Amino acid sequence: MSQLIFKELLAKIKAREKAALATIVKAPLKELIGKKRLLTDTGEELNNLPADLLTAQQHESLLKQIKAALAKEEIAKYSLNLAGLAEKIELLVEVYLPEPRLIVMGGGHIGQALYDFSSKLDFELVVIDDRPKFANQQLFPAAKEVICGAFEEVLSDFNFGLNDYLVIVTRGHQHDYTCLAKVIEAEVDYIGMIGSQRKVAAIFDKLKEEDYTQTDLQMVKAPIGLEINAETPEEIAISILAEIIKERRES
Amino acid sequence: MSEEVIELLANYQGEFDSLALATIIESSGSTPRKAGAKMVVFPDGRSEGTIGGGCGEAEIRQQALSLLSKEGGPVLYTLDMTNDVAAAEGMICGGKMEVFIERIAFNN
Numbered sequence: 001m002s003q004l005i006f007k008e009l010l011a012k013i014k015a016r017e018k019a020a021l022a023t024i025v026k027a028p029l030k031e032l033i034g035k036k037r038l039l040t041d042t043g044e045e046l047n048n049l050p051a052d053l054l055t056a057q058q059h060e061s062l063l064k065q066i067k068a069a070l071a072k073e074e075i076a077k078y079s080l081n082l083a084g085l086a087e088k089i090e091l092l093v094e095v096y097l098p099e100p101r102l103i104v105m106g107g108g109h110i111g112q113a114l115y116d117f118s119s120k121l122d123f124e125l126v127v128i129d130d131r132p133k134f135a136n137q138q139l140f141p142a143a144k145e146v147i148c149g150a151f152e153e154v155l156s157d158f159n160f161g162l163n164d165y166l167v168i169v170t171r172g173h174q175h176d177y178t179c180l181a182k183v184i185e186a187e188v189d190y191i192g193m194i195g196s197q198r199k200v201a202a203i204f205d206k207l208k209e210e211d212y213t214q215t216d217l218q219m220v221k222a223p224i225g226l227e228i229n230a231e232t233p234e235e236i237a238i239s240i241l242a243e244i245i246k247e248r249r250e251s
Numbered sequence: 252m253s254e255e256v257i258e259l260l261a262n263y264q265g266e267f268d269s270l271a272l273a274t275i276i277e278s279s280g281s282t283p284r285k286a287g288a289k290m291v292v293f294p295d296g297r298s299e300g301t302i303g304g305g306c307g308e309a310e311i312r313q314q315a316l317s318l319l320s321k322e323g324g325p326v327l328y329t330l331d332m333t334n335d336v337a338a339a340e341g342m343i344c345g346g347k348m349e350v351f352i353e354r355i356a357f358n359n
Contacts, residue, residue, distance in 0.1 A: 002355050003260060010261040013254060025276055025327055025351045034325040034353045075287035077277050077349075092276045092351065094253075094287045 005036050008046050009096065016098035016161050017041065020070040022062075025077070026090035029053060039066050058082040062091070069093035098163045099124050100189075100248065101144075105151060105179045106170035107134030110194065113237035114167060115140050121241065123165070128154050130175075151178050160186035165244050167224065168193040177203050184216045190247050192224035192240060253289040256300040260291065260355055267294050269356045271315035275302050280346030282307075282332070291355075294319050302350065307332060315352050325353035 005021070012019040022037045031053055038046040054062070061082055069076060070093075078091045100123050104111045107129035118125055124144040128151065129135035135148035147154050151170065160166070166188055168179045173195070180193050180203060193200065200222040207217065225239030226246065256272070263270065271292040278285055283303035290300040290308065292315035302308055307330050314328050328350045 003263065003357050006257055006260040006355075007262075010257050013257065023274070023351065023353075025325075030324055075285070077286065092274065092286070094274075096254075 002036070002048065005038055005046055005048060008038055012038075012040055013096055013098070016101075016159070016163070018070065018073070018095065018097055018162055020066050020093050020095045022066045022069070022091055022093045024049075024089055025092050026088075028085055028087040028089070032089065037062070037066060039063070039070060041070065054082070055084060058084060065091060066093055070095055073097060098161065100163045100165065101126060102244070103128070103158075103160075103164060103166050105129075105155075105166070105168045106175070107131070107136070107139060107146075108169065108171050109233035110169040110236055110240075112139065113233040114169070114240060115143065116234075117237050117241055121245070129170075151175055152182060155179060155182035160188050162187075162189070164188040165190040165248070166192070167240060167244075169224075169240075173199055173203065177206065180220065181207060181210070181212075184212055184220065190221065190244055191219060192221035192243065194224050194236075195222060197223060253287055253300065256289040256291055259299055263357060268358065269319060269354050270294075271319050271352055272355050273302055273311050273315055273350050273352045276327075276349050276351045278346055278348040280332075282346035282348050290315075292316060292319070303348075307348070311350050311352065314350075318352055318354060325351060327351055 009019060009021055018041045020039045024032050024035050027033050035049045037049060061080065065078055065080055073095050075094045078093065079088045080091055081088050102118050102123040103126045104114050105128045107127050111127060115125060119142050126145045127135060127140050127143050128147045130150050132148050135146050137146045140146050160183065166183055168176050170176050170179060176193055176195060183191060204217050221243060225236060226242045228239045230236045230239040273290045273292065275284060275286050275288045288302045290298050290302045292298045292312050296316065298312060302311060310330060311328065318326060330348050330350060332346055
């Protein structure tokens, strides 16, 4: 059983799901010490606490604490009074979050500059392009994944989530539009799309016609990047990464 | 990240039927690693992962080995690196940490 809980936790980490592993590290009943409980955002859980050691109410208090810790997204120790127990129990809750991931749509000049600079930051990098010449592991040797395929298909199959940062820098407006329409409703931490005010306005108008809401559009950083008067692909990449760092550290 | 240690425990199919897992549960002052840092100790004395290295880690490794060598439950161990002994041993971090050491059994 104790290995099983680590297997489950690893599966959650690999699936980029947020998970909390709680361990009882101090308790008046020694049978409770070392017992673990795994909880995810979706409420799924695995539990090696013998059901008969605690009352339903005590289980409930424990669960409530783990949920609160999960929401806080920190690793911390909690002291907990469980009604009916002689002493407080101490609970370590470790929250595992997915590694931050930078997903770049478009492997052109800006995509390559983003790759160069982001390799110094702690992002896993994913590059998507429909041209084999650009969606190429040789061009992005340290990238976690380089995916070659039509944007629409690749993005339909992609699992986006927590700690994902999406950058749309394809070679043309049409592809940028395709990408944005595919990802706009994804629950990610950042979506940015390159383009002039005019191009962005045109793409937003088109999306509104397709019933995407203003709220969806507000999330999109477009024109992308912090305003630093960037001109070259490298400067633009830095302005994009600066904006991503700002978003990431603000929250 | 302690992900490597989680991976090791999840996939372990080795020769030993139990390993010790040490996890920092609280640290105060200046310690090299923070809560959640993990180290696995094998009965033969090898280890994977780190809870900070140095004398502190060596002490935890000893505790972990002694836990594996006898029957008994998990232990909470407080490592004080603020006292004179620590200074004499050259541990200059000057913090305190509480470490939980437990046996992870593989019965398959």
